[in-house]
Amino acid sequence: MPNRPTLNEISISGIGVIEKSLLEFGPGLTVITGETGAGKTMVLTALNLVLGGKSDSALVRHGAERAIANATFTIPKKLVDGFDEKGIISEDGELILTRTVNKDGKSKAIASGTAVSASALQEIAEELVMVHSQAASQTMTKSSKHLELLDLYANIDLSKLQSAVTEANELSKRIKAMKSAGKERERELEALKEFASALKKIKPQAGELQEVNDEISKLNSVEGLTSTAGSASGILEDDENGVLTQLGSARKSLEKAVSLDPSLTEISEQLNEAFFEVQDLAANLASYLSDLAADPSRLEYLQNRKSELNSFIKRHSKSTSGDSNQALHELIELGANIDNEIADLEGGDDRIAELERDLDKLQEAALVEAKQISKIRNEKAKSLSVAVSHEIHSLSMPSTNLVVEVKNGSKFTELTATGLDEVNFFLQTHKDAPLVSIAKGASGGELSRVALAIEVVIAASEQNETIGTYIFDEVDAGVGGKAAIEVGRRLKALSKIAQVIVVTHLPQVAAWGDTHFVVSKDESGSVSLSQVRKVSTNERIEEIARMLAGHEDSESARKHAEELIAESR
Numbered sequence: 001m002p003n004r005p006t007l008n009e010i011s012i013s014g015i016g017v018i019e020k021s022l023l024e025f026g027p028g029l030t031v032i033t034g035e036t037g038a039g040k041t042m043v044l045t046a047l048n049l050v051l052g053g054k055s056d057s058a059l060v061r062h063g064a065e066r067a068i069a070n071a072t073f074t075i076p077k078k079l080v081d082g083f084d085e086k087g088i089i090s091e092d093g094e095l096i097l098t099r100t101v102n103k104d105g106k107s108k109a110i111a112s113g114t115a116v117s118a119s120a121l122q123e124i125a126e127e128l129v130m131v132h133s134q135a136a137s138q139t140m141t142k143s144s145k146h147l148e149l150l151d152l153y154a155n156i157d158l159s160k161l162q163s164a165v166t167e168a169n170e171l172s173k174r175i176k177a178m179k180s181a182g183k184e185r186e187r188e189l190e191a192l193k194e195f196a197s198a199l200k201k202i203k204p205q206a207g208e209l210q211e212v213n214d215e216i217s218k219l220n221s222v223e224g225l226t227s228t229a230g231s232a233s234g235i236l237e238d239d240e241n242g243v244l245t246q247l248g249s250a251r252k253s254l255e256k257a258v259s260l261d262p263s264l265t266e267i268s269e270q271l272n273e274a275f276f277e278v279q280d281l282a283a284n285l286a287s288y289l290s291d292l293a294a295d296p297s298r299l300e301y302l303q304n305r306k307s308e309l310n311s312f313i314k315r316h317s318k319s320t321s322g323d324s325n326q327a328l329h330e331l332i333e334l335g336a337n338i339d340n341e342i343a344d345l346e347g348g349d350d351r352i353a354e355l356e357r358d359l360d361k362l363q364e365a366a367l368v369e370a371k372q373i374s375k376i377r378n379e380k381a382k383s384l385s386v387a388v389s390h391e392i393h394s395l396s397m398p399s400t401n402l403v404v405e406v407k408n409g410s411k412f413t414e415l416t417a418t419g420l421d422e423v424n425f426f427l428q429t430h431k432d433a434p435l436v437s438i439a440k441g442a443s444g445g446e447l448s449r450v451a452l453a454i455e456v457v458i459a460a461s462e463q464n465e466t467i468g469t470y471i472f473d474e475v476d477a478g479v480g481g482k483a484a485i486e487v488g489r490r491l492k493a494l495s496k497i498a499q500v501i502v503v504t505h506l507p508q509v510a511a512w513g514d515t516h517f518v519v520s521k522d523e524s525g526s527v528s529l530s531q532v533r534k535v536s537t538n539e540r541i542e543e544i545a546r547m548l549a550g551h552e553d554s555e556s557a558r559k560h561a562e563e564l565i566a567e568s569r
Contacts, residue, residue: 003078004076004467004468004498005073005074005075005076005127005128005468005469006025006027006074006468006469006499006505007025007047007071007073007128007129007468007469007499007501008024008025008072008073008074008094009022009023009024009025009071009072010022010023010025010042010043010046010047010069010070010071010072011068011069011070012042012045012046012069013024013064013067013068013069014060014061014064014066014067014068015042015045015046015049015059015060015061015067015068015069016039016042016045016059016061016063017039017061017521018039018042019059019061021039021042021519021531021532022519022532023043023532024534025499025501025515026514026515027495027499027514028495028496028499028500028514028515029492029494029495029500029502029512029513029514029515030499030500030501030502030513030514030515030516030517031502031503031504031509031512031513031515031516031517032501032502032503032504032516032517032518032519033503033504033505033508033510033516033517033519033547034518034519034520034521035144035519035521035545036505036519038521039521040503040519041473041503042519043471043501043503044472044473044503045059045069045072045337046069046070047069047071047129047131048131048435049069049099049101049107049119050069050070050071050097050098050099050109050121051071051097051117051122051124051125051128051129052109052119052120052121052122052123052125052450053118053122055099055101055105055106055107055118056101056105057101057102057103057104059099059101059106060101060102060103064103065102065103065384066100066101066103067100067101068098068099068100068101069098069099069100070096070097070098070099071096071097071099072094072095072096073090073094073095073096073097073128074094074095075090075093075094075095076093076468077093077377079127080093082124082127082357083095083124086120086123086124087111087114087116087120088111088112088116088120088121089111089114089116091112091113094112095111095112096111096112096113097109097110097111097121098110098111099118099121101125109121126467127467128467128469129467129468129469129470129471130455130467130469130470130471131473132451132452132455132471132472132473134478139352139427140438140446140447140450140454140463141437141438141439142449143422143424146423146424146425147421147422147423148405148456149290149404149417149425149454150377150380150381150384150404150423151377151418152458153380153384153457153458153461154376154377154380154384155461156373156376156377158373158417158418158419160369161366161369161370161373161417161419162417164362164366164369164415165366165415165453166417167362168359168362168363168366168412171355171358171359171362172359174344174355175352175355175356175359176215178344178345178351178352178355179352185345185348188345189342189345189346191344192341192345193335193340193342195316195335195338196335196338196339196342197311198316199312199331199335199338199410200313202308202309202312204309204312204328204331204332205332206329206332207325207329208309208328209306209309209324209325209328209396210325212302212305212306212309212316212389212410213306215298215302216299216302216303216306219294219295219299219302220299220419222294223294225292226289226292227398229285229288229289229292230289232285233282233286233289234286236278236281236282236285237282237286243278244275244279244282247271247274247278248275250271250274251268251271251272253540254267254268254271266474282486303373309324309328310324312328312331313327313328313331313485316331316379317330317331338508345529347404363412364398365567366412366415367410367411367412367415367420367557370419370420371410371420373419373420373421373536374406374408374419374420374421377419377421377423378406378408380402381405381406381423382404383399384402384404384457385402385403385404387399387457388402388404388450388453388454388457389402391453391454391456391457391490392449392450392453394486394489394490395449395452395453395483395486395487395490396449396481396482396483397446397449397483398495399429399430400427400428400429400446401427401428402425402426402427402428402450402453402454403425403426403427403428403435404423404424404425404426405424405425405426405435406421406422406423406424407420407421407422407423407424408420408421409421424437425437425438425454426438426441427441427442427450429441439449448479448487449479449483449487452472452487452490452491455470455494456490456493456494459494459497459498460494460497467498468498468499469498469499469500469501470494470498470499470501470516471500471501471502471503472491472500472501472502472503472504473503479506479548480506480508481508484506484508485507485508485564485567487506487509488506488508488510488511488512488568489512489568491509491512492512492568495514505547506547507544507547507548507561507562507564508564509565510543510544510547511544511561511564511565511568512568515534516534516535516536516540517532517533517534517535518532518533518535518539518543519531520533527557540565541558541561541562541565542558542561544561544564544565545557545558545560545561548560548561
């Protein structure tokens, strides 16, 4: 999977019942099983933290100072630059994310050794993993989620549309403001012209007020600076006892010593370097002192300039921050568009009419882009319906079909940042049955299977190579028998395309794993490093037998476990 990110390992310390654990993942399907309450969902908990989830002191294990989650990913080249822009730096294609949560709830996030914000981690989360839990499956009932899934399947890019809609809406607000100005136009125009005139006359520069204040402070301190800097210069350059004189003497002595013992050569060279560095330092300090002189005329100019800038700020700023430097910066930014604002007000109705013509063009361009997206959605909705229905049939729902319905708008007033369309997923239990919304037409177990079917189809689409790791946290709840075997089969199929990690209580699903971890706990309810075991062969049969019969000693359960594993192969 060279084009997809992959999760290599997760280490956890002090989270919930977990004292310490380490899980190393490979490609294919990884299953995690264990007793109830043993902490099987630690993968989801840890990933939620390292990918910017909300920190909570309740996560910290009783008696521990902090909770620590660490995850290591392999990142494909196509994602590296985008991550770098967000401050998430990877090294040689490896990204290490660490999140700590203290007992007081305060947290810290680190990416490859560099502190980052939790929000930065959230921005990259969906490009690394797709998490499905029983709760997450419920989001499948929302129309907004349906549109998001269809767009992911269709590989739709909304950036051009969103830019066009934003530009049109901003111009619309500008026109509305101009129309509402009405009687206030002359007063506002006069105020803008006065501001523009003052700005043109004063010509303030960004950061200028701070620079003026700094230079005034320096000029007011010339006498004190001359005394203190001069004293330092004297210590360095005094002919008899100065540092340079002493270092010079030390150099000569060492040079003689080197002729007697060559092992002193390195020390002699270091002393030479120190001498020349101090010599340069003394020269720079002397230059500073020569330039340091009282300049009454410059001081007067700066004080007048400061007064001028402060008067300009006081007259025109509406800032409430109390920071004069910030207020000046805001006025300079305001001045950047002042000519357009004056033109708007001076143009009156003619200007409004001109801008309305511009708005019509922008809205038409946005509609053209939105209708093109609608066309793609309509086409892809049909193929998504067919592909997902085929998967649903394989999951012991032979007569149930998914129908993806797209309702298209046509007017700009119906246009949003996601386009003109409303997307809804329906289930049809047989050919002539009425369409029923997923929320009403599927039980918990059926909804999990529908969600799995959709993920398998989207992950398999050629365009979608972004998500590298799918995590399913007990989404097989309410599923059993033949359906459970088919869930395992589809998870196995998905794992041939992307990395899949499953937390499960079903032996029929666990049997399909390429890698199998078993989580157990001691009598105190703790889980230590030794109690997260990667199992294979006999141990794996024993675990699946335990899941089937409640204990691993049942001979019939062992035979059934062997049959399940054999079937998965």
